[in-house]
Amino acid sequence: MDKKILINDFAIRSFRDIADYDYISARMAYRAKLLPQFLWLGLQAIEKYLKCILLLNRIKAKRISHNLIPALELIKQCAPFQLRLSNSSCKFIEYLDKYGRFRYLETPFHVKGLELPQLDLTVWEIRRYCHVLNYNKLNGKGKPVSMLEHELKRIEMSENYPPQKFSLIGGKIENIIENNKHPARKALLWQNLYFGIKHRKKVYLKQHFHATNSPLSLHPEILDDVLEYVFLPKDVIAAYKKELKKRSKTKNSSEFRGHNN
Numbered sequence: 001m002d003k004k005i006l007i008n009d010f011a012i013r014s015f016r017d018i019a020d021y022d023y024i025s026a027r028m029a030y031r032a033k034l035l036p037q038f039l040w041l042g043l044q045a046i047e048k049y050l051k052c053i054l055l056l057n058r059i060k061a062k063r064i065s066h067n068l069i070p071a072l073e074l075i076k077q078c079a080p081f082q083l084r085l086s087n088s089s090c091k092f093i094e095y096l097d098k099y100g101r102f103r104y105l106e107t108p109f110h111v112k113g114l115e116l117p118q119l120d121l122t123v124w125e126i127r128r129y130c131h132v133l134n135y136n137k138l139n140g141k142g143k144p145v146s147m148l149e150h151e152l153k154r155i156e157m158s159e160n161y162p163p164q165k166f167s168l169i170g171g172k173i174e175n176i177i178e179n180n181k182h183p184a185r186k187a188l189l190w191q192n193l194y195f196g197i198k199h200r201k202k203v204y205l206k207q208h209f210h211a212t213n214s215p216l217s218l219h220p221e222i223l224d225d226v227l228e229y230v231f232l233p234k235d236v237i238a239a240y241k242k243e244l245k246k247r248s249k250t251k252n253s254s255e256f257r258g259h260n261n
Contacts, residue, residue: 059079134148
């Protein structure tokens with residue numbers, strides 16, 4: 001079998017299909033108020049959708065890990081098209097990139113109550129590019145014609161219709177929607193403006209704010225002791241060391257003023 005087909009199959013099954021499952025799992029976590037899991041699974045879903053786009057377009061991305069912004073930048077620089085993403089989706093990707101990758105409460109996080117519909121929109125917008133777009137098709141004269149412009153126009157036109165009308169052939173989300181007995185179907189459709197059978201103009205969600213401080217943000221003085229036993233990302237270590245220096249200067253300044261008084 002043609003290796004191009006096999007690589008595309010890998011991109012769809014290993015990235016897009018698993019991302020679909022991550023996305024639905026994130027919705028389940030949000031409804032259950034398991035907010036750290038929602039952030040992590042949401043990031044995992046977006047990460048895999050972006051990696052699917054990169055691989056389908058044969059863009060080397062071996063250094064892309066759980067960071068979403070570098071993946072977006074790579075697509076922007078190397079893909080034969082630009083992703084049509086709303087400002088809301090771009091901001092939500094930045095939010096997930098900032099908070100979603102910390103699985104062990106290394107840093108504080110917060111949710112304001114509208115993250116679920118933001119995830120739904122972001123997934124819908126990015127997922128439209130998770131299939132082969134840049135291919136040729138023979139015309140009536142037997143000559144190959146590029147279908148990229150046609151596919152991109154289809155994506156652009158999808159914004160003029162209810163989002164539920166756009167679908168991907170063989171997509172796991174589409175399969176779950178069509179299967180009334182699938183156990184994940186209810187979680188996928190619950191208060192979802194973008195995926196489903198019927199066109200929905202509004203959803204009903206209880207908006208609630210939640211914020212959690214991490215142990216290290218409360219007591220950065222234990223940083224070196226923790227590092228004796230566990231791994232922490234370099235940027236986290238640098239941030240807390242900077243915070244320790246800041247607190248140390250503040251404390252010394254306060255003690256000096258007290259001594260003078």
